[in-house]
Amino acid sequence: MMVFWRRVTFTVVTILLLLWLGLVVWVVRQNFPAKAAALATPTASPSSGTPGWAPLFNIPGIEFLVYSVEPRDTYSSIAKKFKLSEETVRSLNQANDGSTTPKNASLLIPSQDGIFYIVGPGQGLSDIARAYNIPLKSILEANHLSGDADVKLGQALDLPGAVYLSQSDVHWVALKALEDEKGFLKPTSGRFADGFGPRINPISGKKEFHPGLDLAPGWRARVVAAQSGEVVFAGIRAGYGRLIILDHGNGLTTRYGHLDQILVKLHQTVLKGDLIGRVGMTGMATGPHLHFEVRLNNEPQNPLLYLTQ
Numbered sequence: 118m119m120v121f122w123r124r125v126t127f128t129v130v131t132i133l134l135l136l137w138l139g140l141v142v143w144v145v146r147q148n149f150p151a152k153a154a155a156l157a158t159p160t161a162s163p164s165s166g167t168p169g170w171a172p173l174f175n176i177p178g179i180e181f182l183v184y185s186v187e188p189r190d191t192y193s194s195i196a197k198k199f200k201l202s203e204e205t206v207r208s209l210n211q212a213n214d215g216s217t218t219p220k221n222a223s224l225l226i227p228s229q230d231g232i233f234y235i236v237g238p239g240q241g242l243s244d245i246a247r248a249y250n251i252p253l254k255s256i257l258e259a260n261h262l263s264g265d266a267d268v269k270l271g272q273a274l275d276l277p278g279a280v281y282l283s284q285s286d287v288h289w290v291a292l293k294a295l296e297d298e299k300g301f302l303k304p305t306s307g308r309f310a311d312g313f314g315p316r317i318n319p320i321s322g323k324k325e326f327h328p329g330l331d332l333a334p335g336w337r338a339r340v341v342a343a344q345s346g347e348v349v350f351a352g353i354r355a356g357y358g359r360l361i362i363l364d365h366g367n368g369l370t371t372r373y374g375h376l377d378q379i380l381v382k383l384h385q386t387v388l389k390g391d392l393i394g395r396v397g398m399t400g401m402a403t404g405p406h407l408h409f410e411v412r413l414n415n416e417p418q419n420p421l422l423y424l425t426q
């Protein structure tokens with residue numbers, strides 16, 4: 118009797134397994150031809166002359182096709198053909214050299230206007246944000262990214278709010294390798310007016326220890342977060358004037374003092390490169406400058422050891 122039931126159980130299990138396998142094969146068959154067709158559309162389109170949209174890049178809401186350039190095409194005529202701005206077509210195809218006719222046999226065409234950028238070797242999102250002077254956050258949001266780890270070489274990015282830049286205009290401030298992302302950005306431009314270490318206080322004339330770097334880019338210059346983190350102080354503190362303190366985790370904090378304007382709120386999360394304030398001369402300052410500190414477990418460190426540029 119036991120043997121009989123075991124056989125029945127075995128048979129039932131075998132039948133279920135076969136059914137399940139059949140289902141898997143069916144699902145795979147159903148999906149693969151569709152995917153293959155979608156991917157094949159853009160490459161097949163130049164010969165057929167009826168291009169189709171395809172998810173060439175993973176930008177939410179935007180599709181792309183490959184357009185085969187015809188003899189008398191110019192960037193402007195191609196843009197008109199697709200009811201797009203010439204800047205859209207030029208930006209996506211990295212055609213910022215000023216030439217009127219495309220050199221390549223085919224061009225990428227997006228389904229809507231925008232300024233696009235193709236990620237080059239060693240380029241991080243914060244570099245691209247700075248080059249185009251747009252917030253890193255807006256690139257992350259528009260492209261559904263959480264950081265550099267999601268970005269691949271040759272990937273197209275939508276740069277919302279960016280202005281088209283010709284190659285000579287692009288401010289490639291210092292394109293850093295992705296591995297440098299752990300380092301700190303110089304929080305504002307300008308010369309180092311005063312370094313880290315012992316000095317004579319410019320106001321009291323007494324010997325003191327200067328716990329940070331002073332940068333003097335000029336009145337109301339942009340101050341950006343040296344690294345992503347949380348705002349743990351945003352207000353007025355004796356000596357510092359208007360001060361922002363960011364907590365970056367692992368015991369690391371950065372301080373931005375003498376600000377004219379604070380553009381972040383307490384407990385707000387900021388990303389590396391985000392605009393957080395404007396240079397001023399609040400607190401104990403003889404002229405407009407940014408007082409920048411890096412602290413490890415609240416002990417001031419030499420910021421130069423943390424800056425990557």
Ligand SMILES: [Zn+2]
Binds near residue numbers: 311327329330407408
């Ligand atoms: Zn200072």
